[in-house]
Amino acid sequence: MRRFSLTSLLSEAMNAHQGWPRQWRKPDPKPAYDAVIIGGGSHGLGAAYYLAKQHGLTNIAVLEKGWIGGGNSGRNTTIIRSNYLYDESAALYEHAVKLWEGLSEELNYNVMFSQRGVLMLAHNVHDVQSFKRHVYANRLNGIDNEWLTPEEAKAFCPPLNISPDIRYPVMGAALQRRGGTARHDAVVWGYARGADAMGVDIIENCEVTAIHRGPDGAVTGVDTTRGSIKTKKIGVSASGHTSMVMGLAGVRMPLESFPLQALVSEPVKPCFPCVLMSNAVHAYISQSDKGELVIGAGTDQYVSYSQQGGLHITTHTLDAICELFPQFTRMKMMRSWGGIVDVTPDRSPIIGKTPVKGLYVNCGWGTGGFKASPGSANVFAHTIARDEPHPINAPFTLDRFRTGRLIDEAAAAAVAH
Amino acid sequence: MLLVTCPYCGARPEIEFHCGGEAHIARPETPSALSDADWAAYLFERSNPKGVHAERWRHLHGCGRWFNALRNTVSDTFLASYRMGEPRPDVSAPSDTSKAGAR
Numbered sequence: 204m205r206r207f208s209l210t211s212l213l214s215e216a217m218n219a220h221q222g223w224p225r226q227w228r229k230p231d232p233k234p235a236y237d238a239v240i241i242g243g244g245s246h247g248l249g250a251a252y253y254l255a256k257q258h259g260l261t262n263i264a265v266l267e268k269g270w271i272g273g274g275n276s277g278r279n280t281t282i283i284r285s286n287y288l289y290d291e292s293a294a295l296y297e298h299a300v301k302l303w304e305g306l307s308e309e310l311n312y313n314v315m316f317s318q319r320g321v322l323m324l325a326h327n328v329h330d331v332q333s334f335k336r337h338v339y340a341n342r343l344n345g346i347d348n349e350w351l352t353p354e355e356a357k358a359f360c361p362p363l364n365i366s367p368d369i370r371y372p373v374m375g376a377a378l379q380r381r382g383g384t385a386r387h388d389a390v391v392w393g394y395a396r397g398a399d400a401m402g403v404d405i406i407e408n409c410e411v412t413a414i415h416r417g418p419d420g421a422v423t424g425v426d427t428t429r430g431s432i433k434t435k436k437i438g439v440s441a442s443g444h445t446s447m448v449m450g451l452a453g454v455r456m457p458l459e460s461f462p463l464q465a466l467v468s469e470p471v472k473p474c475f476p477c478v479l480m481s482n483a484v485h486a487y488i489s490q491s492d493k494g495e496l497v498i499g500a501g502t503d504q505y506v507s508y509s510q511q512g513g514l515h516i517t518t519h520t521l522d523a524i525c526e527l528f529p530q531f532t533r534m535k536m537m538r539s540w541g542g543i544v545d546v547t548p549d550r551s552p553i554i555g556k557t558p559v560k561g562l563y564v565n566c567g568w569g570t571g572g573f574k575a576s577p578g579s580a581n582v583f584a585h586t587i588a589r590d591e592p593h594p595i596n597a598p599f600t601l602d603r604f605r606t607g608r609l610i611d612e613a614a615a616a617a618v619a620h
Numbered sequence: 621m622l623l624v625t626c627p628y629c630g631a632r633p634e635i636e637f638h639c640g641g642e643a644h645i646a647r648p649e650t651p652s653a654l655s656d657a658d659w660a661a662y663l664f665e666r667s668n669p670k671g672v673h674a675e676r677w678r679h680l681h682g683c684g685r686w687f688n689a690l691r692n693t694v695s696d697t698f699l700a701s702y703r704m705g706e707p708r709p710d711v712s713a714p715s716d717t718s719k720a721g722a723r
């Protein structure tokens with residue numbers, strides 16, 4: 204791996220950038236590994252990176268059925284924040300935000316983490332009460348979150364329409380200043396490059412089609428479209444396809460997969476300074492460094508793997524955007540797409556062991572797992588290496604649906620990215 | 621938007637309907653007799669297939685009735701709609717609603 208530095212950049216600038224090597228190898232799968240990760244998104248590649256870096260497991264592979272970052276990691280609207288209500292969630296997402304703050308240096312790769320602030324709008328009395336409760340709960344957990352009046356919200360985000368005669372007037376907002384966005388592809392590529400440099404094999408176009416188990420029930424290996432691989436540890440990080448992958452080992456999951464859509468506008472000059480979310484009217488918006496408005500919409504109501512959602516879902520979001528930001532009414536939308544998100548009954552992820560020995564799962568991130576990538580990958584690697592959860596992911600078991608110890612962020616925030 | 625066929629009213633746009641999730645999950649007769657694991661399986665585990673899915677729909681802004689439908693979750697094509705209480709149709713046999721519901 205050639206490190207990025209002022210000198211390497213300068214010398215390549217003189218050399219028309221012809222001297223950069225491949226950022227990661229394209230190895231063929233070996234017959235056996237100490238562990239394999241299924242799914243080459245930010246969570247799977249991150250787990251491989253931390254397994255190699257912090258736990259010394261370098262004879263491992265990431266198996267990706269398409270190309271790395273082609274799943275939700277490359278399709279999301281990149282909102283990052285940690286102002287979740289419950290202690291368990293706050294600890295998990297805050298662990299991630301702390302890692303985000305040092306990630307570009309850690310990976311020697313610019314992930315363009317920009318802490319421009321995430322503003323969440325309240326449009327009714329229930330929103331006001333619930334967001335204030337979040338502000339207080341977050342502060343008790345040492346997480347920054349503050350309450351703004353409509354005027355203060357407008358001062359922070361000048362394009363915002365706080366007129367009292369709009370259909371759902373802004374009654375205030377919660378602001379997490381340390382929240383923001385990052386470049387999704389860069390996170391995937393940065394982890395891939397770092398893991399590869401430590402010896403991890405990243406194998407693309409390699410779909411896992413079977414999971415083998417021995418007489419004691421423990422996993423012994425996988426079949427893939429590129430041959431069989433023996434291994435004693437498998438980490439599943441397959442987002443929307445987790446039910447199918449876990450089904451290969453005979454495990455039924457408390458998951459349903461739905462299409463979630465996003466869209467981007469034509470690029471324009473900088474006009475939108477922060478990330479803004481409105482759960483009540485379904486609007487999620489920020490501006491990328493390229494100048495496009497990045498807009499997140501909602502999920503469809505039915506299970507689907509079609510990677511495209513209904514047009515009425517995006518229209519609904521654009522209605523809300525136009526009402527809140529009249530200046531955008533004549534903006535052209537350039538592209539829209541969908542990703543398949545795996546949703547748990549309590550809207551919290553599952554990171555941990557499974558009833559099958561040697562099989563670990565990291566899933567259920569639904570509409571909001573990009574923000575957690577470094578934290579989730581970090582504790583998932585710990586769980587795989589030690590065969591026991593890190594204290595941060597210990598509450599996020601699959602077993603909580605049996606014991607009833609749910610982490611009900613669904614009730615805390617109806618929708619959230 | 622999907623075109624959903626209500627067995628009582630015919631094909632209507634999806635926004636008239638509410639999807640009620642996986643069909644044919646019977647509530648256990650005596651929940652108190654169940655183990656926690658079986659109760660969790662009933663409440664939370666779903667088949668979530670990439671392929672044919674049997675699901676409940678309610679014609680919310682129409683006749684108001686519940687019914688079941690079979691849909692391919694890759695193409696979103698509906699294969700059948702049938703009334704509550706009727707058995708899941710064998711989709712290999714062509715049905716008169718098989719063409720309904722293209723996107």
Ligand SMILES: Cc1cc2nc3c(=O)[nH]c(=O)nc-3n(C[C@H](O)[C@H](O)[C@H](O)COP(=O)(O)OP(=O)(O)OC[C@H]3O[C@@H](n4cnc5c(N)ncnc54)[C@H](O)[C@@H]3O)c2cc1C
Binds near residue numbers: 268272573
């Ligand atoms: C439109 C949209 C907007 C979103 N906005 C936000 C946001 O603003 N903020 C936020 O925090 N989150 C957001 N999310 C959610 C976020 O994208 C996901 O939670 C996160 O990217 C999940 O990462 P992952 O690595 O687990 O999954 P993925 O990136 O989906 O990776 C899983 C990989 O597994 C592979 N795979 C599946 N089956 C197999 C198999 N059998 N064999 C081999 N490989 C397999 C897939 O090809 C895929 O590449 C959004 C999602 C979408 C779709």
Ligand SMILES: [Zn+2]
Binds near residue numbers: 630682684
């Ligand atoms: Zn009807």
